[in-house]
Amino acid sequence: GTAFISIQAFPALLDLPQDLEVTRVSCGSRHTAVVTRGGELYTWGWGKYGQLGHGDNSSSDRPRRIEYLVAEGLQAEEVVCGPWTTYVHVLEPRGAQSPPHPTAACGEEDMGELSSCASAAGTSV
Numbered sequence: 001g002t003a004f005i006s007i008q009a010f011p012a013l014l015d016l017p018q019d020l021e022v023t024r025v026s027c028g029s030r031h032t033a034v035v036t037r038g039g040e041l042y043t044w045g046w047g048k049y050g051q052l053g054h055g056d057n058s059s060s061d062r063p064r065r066i067e068y069l070v071a072e073g074l075q076a077e078e079v080v081c082g083p084w085t086t087y088v089h090v091l092e093p094r095g096a097q098s099p100p101h102p103t104a105a106c107g108e109e110d111m112g113e114l115s116s117c118a119s120a121a122g123t124s125v
Contacts, residue, residue: 039075
């Protein structure tokens, strides 16, 4: 089914695991992203254009971790949410021999943005 996305008129506490410490927050038109001290990225909100970065266009009213970054051994350092996109600056694992992934992005392509999450090196996310 489709997730119900509530409109939050006032600040509210996030429902993240207790051991996570948030270091960065960004809000788009209808979605939000946070970076944790451990370099994990969580997103939630309206995902119609893939801007949540979970590999689909589903929406979520609860923060979900971006598993692609974990699987690739990448750590999020900064995040910026646009109206229909999310841009993430990531750190490579120490000693990595792969091409650099300085930025990953996901979201709407109609305005010259990316249709699905991809690193700057062109790897699909």
